[in-house]
Amino acid sequence: MSAPSDTHIYASASPAARNGVVLMLLGMLMFSLNDVMGKWLVSTYSVGQVVFIRSVAALIILAPFIWFNGPEKLFQVDRPRLQLLRAVLSTVEVFAFYFAVVYLPLADVMTYWLAAPIYVAAVSPFILKEPVGWRRWSAIIIGFVGVVIALEPSSQALTPQAIISILGSVAFAFMLLLGRSLRGTPDTTLVFWQIVGAGAAGLVAIVFDWKPVSLRDLLLLGLLGVVAMLAHVLVNRALKLADAATVAPLQYTLLFWAIVFGWLVFGDVPRMSMLIGSGFIVASGLFIFFREQQLKRQGRIKTLNQTVVAGSGDGAGPGNG
Numbered sequence: 001m002s003a004p005s006d007t008h009i010y011a012s013a014s015p016a017a018r019n020g021v022v023l024m025l026l027g028m029l030m031f032s033l034n035d036v037m038g039k040w041l042v043s044t045y046s047v048g049q050v051v052f053i054r055s056v057a058a059l060i061i062l063a064p065f066i067w068f069n070g071p072e073k074l075f076q077v078d079r080p081r082l083q084l085l086r087a088v089l090s091t092v093e094v095f096a097f098y099f100a101v102v103y104l105p106l107a108d109v110m111t112y113w114l115a116a117p118i119y120v121a122a123v124s125p126f127i128l129k130e131p132v133g134w135r136r137w138s139a140i141i142i143g144f145v146g147v148v149i150a151l152e153p154s155s156q157a158l159t160p161q162a163i164i165s166i167l168g169s170v171a172f173a174f175m176l177l178l179g180r181s182l183r184g185t186p187d188t189t190l191v192f193w194q195i196v197g198a199g200a201a202g203l204v205a206i207v208f209d210w211k212p213v214s215l216r217d218l219l220l221l222g223l224l225g226v227v228a229m230l231a232h233v234l235v236n237r238a239l240k241l242a243d244a245a246t247v248a249p250l251q252y253t254l255l256f257w258a259i260v261f262g263w264l265v266f267g268d269v270p271r272m273s274m275l276i277g278s279g280f281i282v283a284s285g286l287f288i289f290f291r292e293q294q295l296k297r298q299g300r301i302k303t304l305n306q307t308v309v310a311g312s313g314d315g316a317g318p319g320n321g
Helices: 006-011 015-041 047-069 071-075 080-103 106-113 116-127 134-151 160-181 187-206 215-241 244-266 272-312
Strands: none
Touching (some): 047 080, 080 106, 106 160, 106 272, 116 160, 134 272, 244 272
16 A cells, blocks of 8 residues: 555545644744744843743743643653653753754754654664564665765764754654653643753753843743744644644645745755755655554554454454455
């Protein structure tokens, strides 16, 4: 079975799924605006200052959801060590991202971050014991080739900023991996501790580097957190209206917006190596995603067939699905 094309998926989608597509696209646009604002602000203020004020604003927005769900549930978590590790990885990822965009074009940084699902697929057989066949291993290798092309390793291009971008995207990948192990934890709890971790690190950092903030910039820093939370709400709502196979691939529109906003706002012209590498990464990520969706469908069909056969009592083996 070949992976369905995007055109077929969206043309045959139900009204709810089409609304999910629209919300997902808006969510990606909000994330992109958040990245642009962050890059603009870290050119004036320290990364710790930006992350701290952003976290405070995000917690203010999240407060009604916490109150509605019950604040005590934030402390009733399973596997607290994994929760702590996820918060640490999230903090590393946030600081690495904002540090990277100080020195690198948005499109470059976003290219490295979009490679995270490839890293997840590569390590999941060893950490989560999830089987990965030769097709996905081939896609993983192609994805890594894309990272190398985008990184353009040389004495001039292999800068500390580029290396930090890679390390940040790896931290993001392991954060996603832990998310699979913490599926039972409510989204509000995961987001809360993620924000608290980044905010606490930002609070420590501003002790060493604090600049006076104008009222305008304070509002912009607060808006940074609001936009990020709005993006999360839009994406979560999109996933409730449409299945992941319909909306998850739309995350790659982040690269389009990074190129557009990077050029319009900061005058960044994308490197050819970055464009070629990002093409490899996007193609690899999409193949891995659709292959996983295909295997899930086959697994469900096989389970259904086994149930039907067991119920019929004829002793026949299950079909190939």
